[in-house]
Amino acid sequence: KQEVTQIPAALSVPEGENLVLNCSFTDSAIYNLQWFRQDPGKGLTSLLLIQSSQREQTSGRLNASLDKSSGRSTLYIAASQPGDSATYLCAVPNTASKLTFGTGTRLQVTL
Amino acid sequence: NAGVMQNPRHLVRRRGQEARLRCSPMKGHSHVYWYRQLPEEGLKFMVYLQKENIIDESGMPKERFSAEFPKEGPSILRIQQVVRGDSAAYFCASSPTGDGSTEAFFGQGTRLTVV
Numbered sequence: 771k772q773e774v775t776q777i778p779a780a781l782s783v784p785e786g787e788n789l790v791l792n793c794s795f796t797d798s799a800i801y802n803l804q805w806f807r808q809d810p811g812k813g814l815t816s817l818l819l820i821q822s823s824q825r826e827q828t829s830g831r832l833n834a835s836l837d838k839s840s841g842r843s844t845l846y847i848a849a850s851q852p853g854d855s856a857t858y859l860c861a862v863p864n865t866a867s868k869l870t871f872g873t874g875t876r877l878q879v880t881l
Numbered sequence: 882n883a884g885v886m887q888n889p890r891h892l893v894r895r896r897g898q899e900a901r902l903r904c905s906p907m908k909g910h911s912h913v914y915w916y917r918q919l920p921e922e923g924l925k926f927m928v929y930l931q932k933e934n935i936i937d938e939s940g941m942p943k944e945r946f947s948a949e950f951p952k953e954g955p956s957i958l959r960i961q962q963v964v965r966g967d968s969a970a971y972f973c974a975s976s977p978t979g980d981g982s983t984e985a986f987f988g989q990g991t992r993l994t995v996v
Contacts, residue, residue, distance in 0.1 A: 801981040813972065813989035814924075859924070863981040866937060867912060869974070871924040 772797045776860060776872035783850055784880050791845040791875045793860035803843050805834055806859040808874070814859065818845070850879045883908070885975050886955075887988035894963045894995050902958040902991045906975030913956045914985065915941075915948060918970040927971075930956055931979065963995045 773796045783789050793803070802821045806814040818834040820827040820843065827834045833846040843860060857876045861869040886905040894900050906913050915927040917940075926940040930950035941948065945963075950956040960967055970992050974985040 802984075804984065806987075811992070814987040816984060816986065819984045861924075861985075863985070865981045866929060867976045867979050867981045867983070867985060868914065868926050868929055868937060869916070869924075869985060870926070871916075873923045 772862060772864065772870045774860060774862060774870050774872040776858075776875050778875060779873065780876040780878075782878040782880060785850060785852060787850050787879075788846065788848050789850055789877070791847070791858050791860075791877070793843040793845070793872055795841045795843075795862050795870075797862075798838050798841050800838065800862045801865075802863065803834075803836055804861050804863075804869070805832075805843075805845050806861065808857045808859060810857075817858075847877075850877075852879045852881060855879050885973055885986050885988035887971075887973050887991050889991060890989060891992050892994070894993065896964060896995055897962050900960040900963050900967070900993055902960075902971050902973075902993070903955040904958070904973030904975075904988060905955040906973075907977075907986055910975035910977050910986075912976045912979040913950050914974045914976070915956075915958050916972045916974065918972065918990075920969065924972065927958075929979070936979070960993075963993070965995050968993055968995045 805817045820836045831848040836843045857874045859874045861871045916924045928941045928948045929937040945961045970990045972990045973988045
């Protein structure tokens with residue numbers, strides 16, 4: 771059974787800092803890994819999808835890496851802004867696209 | 882191309898009433914997934930449907946909960962005789978394939994409050 775863990779559970783950084791969010795999964799037989807953002811009381815916004823054959827995927831200030839063999843992914847956020855404050859979730863699908871989510875990292879970027 | 886549409890966005894029901902949550906997948910997507918997010922908890926899979934078929938309902942409570950995805954119209958998640966513990970955000974996702982290889986797109990969710 772796939773288990774997904776995210777650390778840290780919460781993170782507070784001053785504006786402008788670069789930061790790394792971590793995601794680990796127990797079953798490395800995955801097609802891809804998705805990172806999402808969730809604002810309080812809102813839905814999920816897909817940030818990045820990184821395929822199992824890829825090592826990295828970039829979108830603007832976001833960079834996701836994937837090390838399938840060790841069961842780890844990181845989301846790097848460069849030059850953080852207060853608008854980046856949200857909960858970040860990683861998720862991996864099984865062979866039927868059923869997603870297993872991590873418990874999330876709650877990020878607060880302060881002025 | 883509209884995204885995944887869920888309605889209503891907010892739903893308030895008294896204990897014992899029925900709740901019906903609707904989800905229209907993205908155009909061209911025939912695979913629909915329902916997830917539940919209890920307060921201060923992570924998202925948990927409930928059910929996976931294709932048109933007219935339930936593929937996997939392993940995450941759905943055995944009683945009071947049902948789901949359908951008819952040939953025409955949206956997918957419906959139905960909760961009968963709601964209880965306070967059903968209060969949660971319910972999210973729907975759709976995917977063009979059901980083989981784990983493609984991106985899942987989520988709706989904005991329905992926030993159910995049972996009073």
